[in-house]
Amino acid sequence: MPPRNRPLSAQAVGVLRALAAEPSRWRYGYDLATEVGLKSGSLYPILLRLADRGLLEAAWEPGPEGRPPRHMYRLTGSGREYLAALPTPARPAPRLNLRPSEAP
Secondary structure (H helix, E strand, O other): OOOOOOOOOHHHHHHHHHHHOOOOOOEEHHHHHHHHOOOHHHHHHHHHHHHHOOOEEEEEEOOOOOOOOEEEEEEOHHHHHHHHHOOOOOOOOOOOOOOHHHOO
């Protein structure tokens, strides 16, 4: 079965953008979850899908003695290209501080 080519969710794009801040740096899932505001039940499936698409790479880091290994993530060249092709996020329009009598 060929892979599906659906657009990424806003959450997945947010994860990519967080990784893009320092694209060559390895990041832990917990740190990413904290930064992007996702719970692990949402974040880790996103990370797996992004890795399956080749947009990020994953590696295991041995844990300190008595601790399990930790998964780390970073962007690939394809991930950087994908982000570069996305439109920049829209900024909210500035708010005008008008008195009610001046409102349009």
